[in-house]
Amino acid sequence: MADHALLIGTTGMLAPVARQIVGESQHATLCARSASKFSFGESFLDDKVMKLPLDYTDETHFLDTLRVRGPVDLAVTWLHPEAHTLRDGIADCVIPGGKIIEIMGSASGKPDGFADQRLEAMQAHAGKTYRQVILGFVVEDDSSRWLTHDEICDATLRAYRGFDTRTIAGTLEPWEKRP
């Protein structure tokens, strides 16, 4: 259970993950451009959440606002940009003993790719637990498909609760079979 969970980019496909984590946390901060319009539809959950309508492409304003909001012990991020400064700034908001979960797209999983770079960057955050979820695809007979939202959420919750540094949702192999 987190005392203060920070949720970034979790109002879309990851909303069920946000719901689960907010349910288990004392309180939470949820960031998305349209965060103020987002609702779990249950006051028990909505009352625990500070909704910050922020655009993470304005890194300075985004990180300044998070710093004012205060430290967290869990951060879950689904960010499109491969932005190390932004991601490191978010990790700085997590207290020692806390946990950071980064969800990233399939291209990040290439050897020496972005996921490997993040693993290395997170070594600077001693005392914090780092988990990454790489979203792959599913090979079925002669064809392949992208993951369903349920599969993405299941993999993220497995990473949240489990002990593996890296969780691959579906597969990244064979790469040429991706949809």
Ligand SMILES: NC(=O)c1ccc[n+]([C@@H]2O[C@H](COP(=O)([O-])OP(=O)(O)OC[C@H]3O[C@@H](n4cnc5c(N)ncnc54)[C@H](OP(=O)(O)O)[C@@H]3O)[C@@H](O)[C@H]2O)c1
């Ligand atoms: N390997 C795979 O299978 C795979 C991988 C990736 C994606 N997908 C698919 O692609 C679809 C689309 O993914 P998606 O990421 O566009 O949708 P999404 O996860 O449903 O939504 C993106 C989240 O990030 C937030 N966000 C986006 N830009 C932002 C910004 N500049 N600043 C702050 N927050 C921002 C959004 O809120 P706001 O819009 O309010 O800012 C929302 O919370 C998914 O539904 C999934 O099916 C599949």
